Amino acid sequence: MKILLGVGMLLLVILVMFLFAFYAPNGRKALSALSGAACSTFLPEAFLHYAIGDVFHIQYVAKIGETMGGLGGLAAGTLVPLAFGISPVFSVIMGVSLINFKLLPAFVAAYLLSFVLKQLQKYIPEGIDLIVIILVIPLSTYFVADIIQPFVMGILQIIGNSILSAIGANPYFMGALLGVIIPIVGMTPLSSMVLTALIGLTGVPMAIGAFGCFGNSILNFMLFNRLPFGDKSTALAVTIEPLTQIDIISSNPIPIFGTNAVAGAINGMIVTYFGLKVPVTGMATPWAGLLVVLGNNPINKALITVACIVICSLVIGFIGSIVFKNFKLVTVNDLRKDTQIS
Numbered sequence: 001m002k003i004l005l006g007v008g009m010l011l012l013v014i015l016v017m018f019l020f021a022f023y024a025p026n027g028r029k030a031l032s033a034l035s036g037a038a039c040s041t042f043l044p045e046a047f048l049h050y051a052i053g054d055v056f057h058i059q060y061v062a063k064i065g066e067t068m069g070g071l072g073g074l075a076a077g078t079l080v081p082l083a084f085g086i087s088p089v090f091s092v093i094m095g096v097s098l099i100n101f102k103l104l105p106a107f108v109a110a111y112l113l114s115f116v117l118k119q120l121q122k123y124i125p126e127g128i129d130l131i132v133i134i135l136v137i138p139l140s141t142y143f144v145a146d147i148i149q150p151f152v153m154g155i156l157q158i159i160g161n162s163i164l165s166a167i168g169a170n171p172y173f174m175g176a177l178l179g180v181i182i183p184i185v186g187m188t189p190l191s192s193m194v195l196t197a198l199i200g201l202t203g204v205p206m207a208i209g210a211f212g213c214f215g216n217s218i219l220n221f222m223l224f225n226r227l228p229f230g231d232k233s234t235a236l237a238v239t240i241e242p243l244t245q246i247d248i249i250s251s252n253p254i255p256i257f258g259t260n261a262v263a264g265a266i267n268g269m270i271v272t273y274f275g276l277k278v279p280v281t282g283m284a285t286p287w288a289g290l291l292v293v294l295g296n297n298p299i300n301k302a303l304i305t306v307a308c309i310v311i312c313s314l315v316i317g318f319i320g321s322i323v324f325k326n327f328k329l330v331t332v333n334d335l336r337k338d339t340q341i342s
Contacts, residue, residue, distance in 0.1 A: 003177065006162020009155055010181060013188055014257060017250035021335075026084060028335050030111050031247035033083040034189060037075035037103060038243035042191075045069025046241060050288025055295060073098040073106030077141065080110035086117055090133055097138035101145045104152050104189040109145035113137060153198070156190055160199035167205055172269050175208055179268020180261045182209035182284050183216040187242040187249050187260065192284035206278035207297075208271045210289025215267040215309040216260045217242065217286040222317030223259060227324060230332035240287065251330035259320030266316070267309050274305045 020027045045065045053062020078095030082088065094117065098106040117137055124132050159181065166177040186192030196209050217239045224235035229248050238245040249256050276297045283289040294302050 002165040003162045006159045006165075006181065009158045009162075010184060010188075013155065013190065014184075014250075014253050017188060017246075018253050021247065021251045025115075026111075028247060028251075029083040030080055030107070030114075031250060032335065033079035034076060034103075034107050035244055035246045036079050037072060037107070038189075038246060039237070039241065041069055041072040041075050041103070042243055043241045046285050046288050050283070050285060051291055054288070055291045071099065072103035073101035073145070076103055076107040077101075077110040080107060081114045081117055084114045084118055086114060086121060089130070090117055090121060090137070093133060094137055094141055097141045098145055101149060102152065102194070103191065105145045105149040107189060108148050109141050112144060113141045116140070152190070156195050156198055159185060159190075160195055163195075163201065163205070164199055171204075171272050174205065175268035175270075175272030176265040177268070178205055178208045179212045179215075179264040179266070179271070181264075183212040183264045184257060184260060186213050186284055187216075187246070187257070189243070189246065191243075193282050196284045197282035201281050201284075202279055203277045204272065204275060206281060206283055207276040207293055208268045209284035210278055210293050211271045211276070211305065211309055212264050212267050213284050213286045214290045214306075215313040216264055218310055218313040219260060219263045219317040219320075220256070222314050223256065223320055226318070226321035227255070227329060228331055229329060234332055242286075247335050248330065248332060251335060255320065255324035255327055255329065259316060259324075262320075263313050263316040266312050270308050270312065271305060274301055276302060276305055 017031075021031055024030070045068055048065025049062050049069060050065070052058060053060075053065055074095045076095075077098035078091050081091040081094050094110055094113065098109060101109070117133065120133055120136065121129060163178055163181060166174045182192050182196065185195050192209060192213060196206060201209060220242065221235055221239040224230065224238050224245075225232070229235075229252070230245075234245060234248070238248075242249065276293055278289075278292055279296055280292065283292045290306070294306075
């Protein structure tokens with residue numbers, strides 16, 4: 001029952017993302033801003049904190065990456081109002097007020113309060129507007145984000161419980177289910193790193209999460225190269241960090257999530273077969289997770305697993321590009337032609 005509830009919750013999150021992109025006022029602009037926020041925080045964290053700092057034990061670099069990764073709330077809170085055409089000064093005021101929140105609660109709060117901020121900017125006389133906004137926006141934004149944050153953690157807990165239930169089942173069923181759930185969560189604002197850290201995932205299940213995210217990045221490189229989502233830079237960006245292209249992903253859920261689910265299930269069973277382990281939690285990220293797996297397992301076995309996952313992911317990505325060749329896709333140009341910040 002917990003497994004079904006967790007999978008159902010994940011599907012609901014994907015549905016909400018799709019509906020938001022197409023039907024919410026300024027939804028595409030907001031998602032484009034969220035993509036930028038993820039790119040400016042999660043990407044530096046993945047490389048500086050996990051891939052360089054932790055693997056090579058360079059604490060100075062790790063600290064910089066950790067600091068940048070913790071500023072997702074500030075980034076989302078600043079970029080969302082900017083995407084609405086709000087003054088940079090007012091946008092930064094909103095962003096700074098969200099510095100203590102995770103990416104998703106900050107995004108929701110910034111999105112909702114941007115409508116209020118835009119009206120204040122429009123109707124309050126210049127000179128007085130700054131004082132009014134300082135008195136109204138930080139308190140309101142913080143209040144909304146503070147209400148939303150427990151709901152986000154609750155959703156992660158429901159999905160996490162499904163993972164914990166799967167661990168006690170057949171090993172290959174566990175591998176397939178975790179291989180689907182963890183990487184797909186990593187392609188939503190919920191964050192697979194937060195999910196796996198929340199439930200304290202280690203050992204083989206954590207290796208499945210790490211290699212699942214890595215395999216899906218390889219798959220997405222093939223899929224984005226062969227289907228006209230964008231240009232070469234789009235394919236490279238989604239390979240390094242899926243959240244940098246969250247607006248494209250959420251607008252094309254069937255081809256992207258469908259193909260990733262198939263590859264994730266197979267990759268999860270591959271990791272289960274080889275029995276690789278990760279001794280630390282929170283490693284559900286493509287490239288840092290790969291390095292941690294390589295550093296904590298017999299190198300020959302780990303490299304064979306990497307080769308199998310790369311081949312599997314490329315093949316599934318190639319097949320997916322053929323299956324969805326004539327599928328109506330939403331491209332970068334469709335999404336971002338009207339989201340440029342003036």
